[in-house]
Amino acid sequence: MEQVQTQAPQTRDLIETSVAFYQDLLGYSPEQTSLQQIPENQWNEFAEQRGLNPNSSGIYLPRNQTAIIQGENPLSLFHEYFGHGLYCEQNLTGRKLVDLEKRLLEEEKQEFSSGRFTLEDIQRFRQQNQTFQELDEFRKQNLLQYETFAIWTEYLLSGGHGLREDFERKYDSLQGQEKESVDSVISFSEQYGNLATMYTQGMARRTTAERVRRLLEDVYKDKLKDLKFALLYGSRKEFSDIYVFIVGGGTPNEAHSDWLDVKYKSIKEFNQGLKNFDVRILTPLMNGDLIFGDKNYFEEARQQVLSQPITDKAIKHNLKWSYRMQRLKDENLEDDFLRNKFEGYSQTYFSNALALKQGLKLFSKEDLILYSQSEKLIELKGGRKNAT
Numbered sequence: 001m002e003q004v005q006t007q008a009p010q011t012r013d014l015i016e017t018s019v020a021f022y023q024d025l026l027g028y029s030p031e032q033t034s035l036q037q038i039p040e041n042q043w044n045e046f047a048e049q050r051g052l053n054p055n056s057s058g059i060y061l062p063r064n065q066t067a068i069i070q071g072e073n074p075l076s077l078f079h080e081y082f083g084h085g086l087y088c089e090q091n092l093t094g095r096k097l098v099d100l101e102k103r104l105l106e107e108e109k110q111e112f113s114s115g116r117f118t119l120e121d122i123q124r125f126r127q128q129n130q131t132f133q134e135l136d137e138f139r140k141q142n143l144l145q146y147e148t149f150a151i152w153t154e155y156l157l158s159g160g161h162g163l164r165e166d167f168e169r170k171y172d173s174l175q176g177q178e179k180e181s182v183d184s185v186i187s188f189s190e191q192y193g194n195l196a197t198m199y200t201q202g203m204a205r206r207t208t209a210e211r212v213r214r215l216l217e218d219v220y221k222d223k224l225k226d227l228k229f230a231l232l233y234g235s236r237k238e239f240s241d242i243y244v245f246i247v248g249g250g251t252p253n254e255a256h257s258d259w260l261d262v263k264y265k266s267i268k269e270f271n272q273g274l275k276n277f278d279v280r281i282l283t284p285l286m287n288g289d290l291i292f293g294d295k296n297y298f299e300e301a302r303q304q305v306l307s308q309p310i311t312d313k314a315i316k317h318n319l320k321w322s323y324r325m326q327r328l329k330d331e332n333l334e335d336d337f338l339r340n341k342f343e344g345y346s347q348t349y350f351s352n353a354l355a356l357k358q359g360l361k362l363f364s365k366e367d368l369i370l371y372s373q374s375e376k377l378i379e380l381k382g383g384r385k386n387a388t
């Protein structure tokens, strides 16, 4: 499909400002998505050929990641190009949709490579094609979420461009499930900010300390002001949880959503854990990046871990928590998430106790797991007995 290069200034400006907005907010903007503009006086013909509702003003095609819009329609640009386009690039559901569409396209190309075929031929082929069935099912399951994201994108970008009235008019008649879903995303975004909304919708999380600082300010607002410091730790992968560790006065709630995991410790808890080489204190402290707060305090704490002696008390502390976590695991056998979580903690506490017993300071989960794997069972038993 041919990409139209001669965008009128209006569309070009809208793209430019929106791209800058996305780069700042998320650290990415549409890259693989093409934009095609159909002149307004040709739209009806185009819609008819495609079997679209003539009242529509745009369409997005996942199979070639192309947004097609009517002329200079800004809301359609937001919806198709930035809404569906970005969703299909930076969201796992969107990526799967594109993959399935592309696979179907390949299979259709193979089937119809020789000679002529009709629309009926394609329909017949699809009825018995497994990829099509899978795609159709996947589309149905995710349609509401997919559309909601694109409509919310229109809301978001129309606000920044003085077009909110056009948005209100366009969606005045929105009803039922779709209206409920869009309203709930809008009110979430007003409460927690745009970045949290993007992440809740499953968009890739390209986290930096600076981006997470803005996120925490949106979510916690003035509850952050008495904190000593906040750290970003964990894998920092695009589709993994964001792990934040905060220490301080004040008592912001810990948060556990499906993408944000905030652990909170008071200064007293933090200092005790530090002295005891507690896994849940040392892992974030020794691997985290400072998001905000008292840099000296943070660096001195790190220094203390490196220089302080390993005590019997510290070894026992880690063993004790290993058993506690084991017990919590046993109490939560029905819940996969909790069972795995407590099992993981129990193992890392235990490995840490063993490592400390041998005079080793290991600070990452990976090192602790490697360490425990390298220990033979008989040594584990010995370590456990000697330490208690």
Ligand SMILES: [Zn+2]
Pocket (backbone or CB within 6 Å): 079, 084, 147, 150
């Ligand atoms: Zn749409």
